[in-house]
Amino acid sequence: MKNIFLQLFYADAILELAIPLFLPEFAELRMITKPLLLILLMGHIVMENPKPALFFTAVFALLGDVFLMLPDSPLYFQLGLGSFLIMQLSYIRLFFRQASEHAWIPVHARKPLVGILIYVFSFLAFLNPYLADAMKIPVTLYAFALGSMLYFAIRLNNRMITWGAFLFVVSDSVLAFGKFYYSFPGISFVVMSTYIVAQLLLISALCKLQFKK
Structure with a gap:
């Protein structure tokens, strides 16, 4: 019974x-x-580590999924983006609460931080000409939140969480590439496969941690 939600x-x-x-x-x-997918992971959270902060994160991930499934329109996309932004900020908060209390930028995270900043600025510079004016600020805010989530995941120095965050960046980058520039055959599989594994790794790893107050 313990693993029924994961099996499903x-x-x-x-x-x-x-x-x-x-x-x-x-x-x-x-x-x-x-x-x-997220409903079952929420069940897994309840069974394994019923912490409100982690459940809250999953709720907004679910909302993001639902909004992005609705008929294609700027409103639904912005609502989905907003839901995922709250989810990313919630992940950042969870990672920050678990991180070491030592250096703000620990040695093992300094080089990745530079790489993350270069990637975020480069990807935004690439996308910018293809973004409608109304989407430029929301996409920019989300890109920096996504990059911050990856940084704090690396700072936490947990392999499952680092890989989960990295796959999340891959998934969202491919999604943005397909939506605003070019949608190639099989893009849905790439986006969803990396997203599914990312959420599974992040939530499973966080379920194993004892949250700091």
């Missing part, structure tokens, strides 16, 4: 990834399989 999550994840590839005629099923 794995089954749902396989179905979510398989539908676009092998069952495109049943694409509407993703209206169920996609939000069910």
Whole structure:
């Protein structure tokens, strides 16, 4: 019974990834399989480590998923982006609470910090010409929040959390590339596979930690 939510999550994840590839005629099923991913991870949180802060993070991840599934419109995209922004800030807060109380920028995170800043500025510079004026500020804020989440994950020095954060950056970068510049065949699989693994790693790792006050 302890792992029932994870077992269901794995089954749902396989179905979510398989539908676009092998069952495109049943694409509407993703209206169920996609939000069910976070619902099952929320069940896993309740079973493993029922901390309100972690559950709050998952709730906004779920809201982001739901808004981005709705008919394509600037409003729904901005609501989805806003939900994911709150989720990223919540992850940052969770990582910060777990991090060492030593140097603000520990030695092992100094080089990655430079790399993250270069990547964020470069990617924003690339996307900027393709962004509508109304999207430039929201996308910029989210990009820096995403980069900060990766930095604080690296600072935490936990392998599962670092890989989860890195895959989250990959997923969101590919999503932004596809939405604002060029959507290549199979992009949905790349975005969702990296996103699913990212959320699984982050939430599973945080469930194992005893949260500092």
